Amino acid sequence: MKKSILLLAILGLLFSCHKNDEELAPTSLTGTWKLTEVLADPGDGSGTFQPVSSNKNLVFVSDNKVTSNSQICDFSIESNSSSTASYSQANNTINCSNFVIHYELVANTLILSYPCIEGCQAKYIKVP
Known part of the structure; x- marks a missing residue:
């Protein structure tokens, strides 16, 4: 009887710690x-991430192109001119003229790391 209760308790703990795979799986970069x-x-x-009010968007398409309603390679929140660049999913980089921007995709969050002397990053969320 004690073994049955112990077994049920262990199984209960295992199932209660199970995380939803949808929460852990990163979303597709395209979009x-x-x-x-x-x-x-x-x-x-x-430094910490600070919320911004911006209309800046990035659009990743499957042919390794990214477009924006802003300058992709500038660390700016402005959305006043369009631009296009290429990206590499193998290297997690966006290719600018003289440098690369590294990115990290975590679930529905995209973080771009710009080559600044001090840390500078931009955080994006996927638009449904």
Whole structure:
């Protein structure tokens, strides 16, 4: 009887810790992404993401092209001119003229890391 109760308790613990696979699986890179937050570190490592009000979008298409209603390679929240660049899913990079922007895709969040002296990143969410 004790063994049965112990077995049921262990099984209960295992199933209660199960995470939803949909929450963990990253979304597809292709599609439209909207800028929601930026991080501009002041140089002491204390920078945090701050919400922004911006209409800047990135649109990734399957032929390794990304377009935007803004300058893709500028660390800016403005959306006043369009641009196009190429990207590499193998390297997780967006290719600019003289440098690359590294990106990380975590679930429905896309984080771009720009080549700044101090840390600077932009966070996007997937538009349904």
